[in-house]
Amino acid sequence: MKNNRQVTVNQAGLTLLELLIAIAIVAIMLTTVAPAIQSILIKSRITSDLNSLSAVAQRARFTAVDEQSNVVMCPTKNYTSCVSSWKNATMIFVDDDGNGSRDTSETLITTSDPLNSANTIYGISGTITFNEQGGISQAATITLCPKDNSSEYASALLLSLYGRISVAVDSDGDGTKEDLAGAGLSCS
Numbered sequence: 001m002k003n004n005r006q007v008t009v010n011q012a013g014l015t016l017l018e019l020l021i022a023i024a025i026v027a028i029m030l031t032t033v034a035p036a037i038q039s040i041l042i043k044s045r046i047t048s049d050l051n052s053l054s055a056v057a058q059r060a061r062f063t064a065v066d067e068q069s070n071v072v073m074c075p076t077k078n079y080t081s082c083v084s085s086w087k088n089a090t091m092i093f094v095d096d097d098g099n100g101s102r103d104t105s106e107t108l109i110t111t112s113d114p115l116n117s118a119n120t121i122y123g124i125s126g127t128i129t130f131n132e133q134g135g136i137s138q139a140a141t142i143t144l145c146p147k148d149n150s151s152e153y154a155s156a157l158l159l160s161l162y163g164r165i166s167v168a169v170d171s172d173g174d175g176t177k178e179d180l181a182g183a184g185l186s187c188s
Helices: 016-067
Strands: 070-078 087-094 108-112 121-123 128-130 141-148 157-158 165-167
Touching: 016 070, 016 108, 016 121, 016 128, 016 141, 016 157, 016 165, 108 121
Parallel strands: none
Antiparallel strands: 070 087, 070 128, 087 108, 121 141, 141 157, 157 165
């Protein structure tokens, strides 16, 4: 006697129609969420670079006061000499001989990484020297922007003559952060 039992197999999966509906829902979600994610990424890159520059500037100012000496903060390619482009890494050192450049006898205090390649920087070139009171010779606004130069995302590190270090804010609520003079930041 033969056993003629039928084995029933339950199949799991999606029909073509269900798959198309799922793909459509994912596409709609991505088109609505993607711009917000892009905005968050741009702001995050600028904030990261701004925090890095701020930390180095604060360290330079505090070292100048603590050591009662001039401390130079400058961009560098090789951590031995200063260059003009702040897109490069940043270093600080006590300028014992006052010549504005790092000699072999002058100790490197700290450094930072180069700026994110997706960001641009405006408003500064060359070195910043903090004196023994923590001040600088010329106030500076270091503006960071995304590569597309959208002022909407512009932010800045503000250095007053007294060496006070702050980050630009939108004090008038117009959507653009302001520099030390109260003018809107520009990405050009």
